[in-house]
Amino acid sequence: MTSIVISRAPYQLSGRLYAPEAPTTNYSPAIIVVPPSNAVKEQFPSTYARLLSRRPHNFYTICYDPSHFGASGGNPRYLEDPNARVADISTIVDYLMREVRRVDKQKIGVMGICMGGGYAIAAAKKDWRIKAVATVNLVNIGDWFRIGWEGRESVEKHTETMKTVGDERRKELRMRPSSSSSGLSGISLGPSVISLPSTPVDTRRSVTPTFDSYRRPSTPTSPGFREPYTGAEEEMGKLVLFIPATNEKSHVDLxxxxxxxxxxxxxxPRAENILLQQSLPLILTFDAFDFVGTFLKAPVFCMIGGTAGSRWHTDRLDIMLRRGSQSGIRGVNKLVFVEGVGHVDFFDGFEEIDRAVGDIGAWMREKLTGP
Known part of the structure; x- marks a missing residue:
């Protein structure tokens, strides 16, 4: 594993590059592992990237922190901008094509879990250099925020959200002097990239738990337990919870x-479950699936946990692809249902990750190395 810095002017993305364990040709296909919102590469994105680079898959893989989060640059901090997230993926395609000499530039795929899957779909329909897309428990972040985790809420309630965000932003701007150095009123500038250790860790054989490891038990009394962030007024603007506070009545996925x-x-510590309130209008007006029937030409693989409340996102994508196809039967190229598995099981469940990596690796190998 190599820690890398990816130029995305005017700032940089922090990433990890994994080389194929046993390349079979001079040039190897590559897979970009797209993180969900609020995740950083040190969590499960590294697990997937590392395993997909090993035998028998042998891909070049990259995982990374998205713009405005983690160790990557981008101001203001904690801004979830879906269009910036999609642009991140194309920036990494650029990096693979320009900087990684042994990558086959005609054989680049993307995979994403949860909201990362939605961003992977949105990137592939815009950037046709991406030749295959795989998702696991796909979530379209715009749909989730508009109509709820189970897709049953009314979007009309968010007209008040939009008004509240505008009112709060006006209030914040009145309270702060303008900043000529940043060109953005009231936005503090932070470091572009936080340096990270470059020593690889084989977490599948590690006795000491690390952030890259598989599932491990935890309780509110465990050492290092941190209560969810409750939101606060910060110099950069009002912060809110990314995943709302839950109780015993909340969906088990949440x-x-x-x-x-x-x-x-x-x-x-760099995945804090918070976002700027001003992110909400950007998310609420974003749809990863717009025009997929017309512009998404790459084949799509979708894996879904049988008990995951997010399943309806994959169903919607499949329907939209079928409607957009002239033949009426295109749809998702391959659908895999895993019975008895929930949404988060694919984050750190040993068996679930092995199943996902095995199926995605074989499918990507077929699509990226076939005729």
Whole structure:
């Protein structure tokens, strides 16, 4: 594994590059592992990237922190801008084609889990250099925020959200002097890239748990437990919870997402479960699936947990692809249902990750190395 810095003017992305363990040709295909919102590369994106680079898959892989989050640059901090997230992926395609000499430039794929899957779809329909797309428990972030985790809420309630964000932003701007150095009123500038250790860790054989490891138990009394961020007024603007506070009545997926990101199960200090409130209009007006029937030409693989509440996102994508196809039967190229598996099981479940990596690796090998 090599820690890399990817130029994305005017700032940089922090990433990890994994080379094929046993390349069979001079030039190898590559896969970009797209993180969900609120995740950093040190969590499960590195697990997938590392395993896909090993035998028998032998891909070049890159995982990274998205713009405005983690160790990557981008100001203001904690801004979830879906269009910037999609642009990140094309920036990494540029990097693979320009900087990694042994990558086959005609054989680049992307894979994403949860919201990373939605961003992978959105990138592939815009950037036709991407030749194959794989998703696991796909989530279209715009749909989730508009109509809820199970897709049953009314989008009309967010007219008030839009008004609230505008009012808060006006209030913030009145309270702060303008900053001529940044060109953005009231936005503090931070470091572009935080340096990271470059020593690789084989977490599948590690006795000491690390952020790259598979599932491990955790409780609110465990050492290092951190309560979810409750939101606060910061210099950069109002911060809100990314994954809303949950209770016993919340969908089990949301309860597990909260546990994954905010307890020792996988908590990382650069994945804080917060976003700027001004992100909400950007998310609410974004749809990863717009025009997929027309512009998404790459084949699509979707894996879905049988008990995942996010399944309806994959169903919607499949329907839209079928409607957009002249033949009426295109749809998702391959659908895999894994019975008895939930949404978060693919984040750190040993068996679930092995199943996903095995199926995605074989499918990507077929699509990226076939005729």
């Amino acid at each position: 309860q597990e997402l909260t546990e994954y990101y905010t307890t020792p199960r996988a908590f990382h």
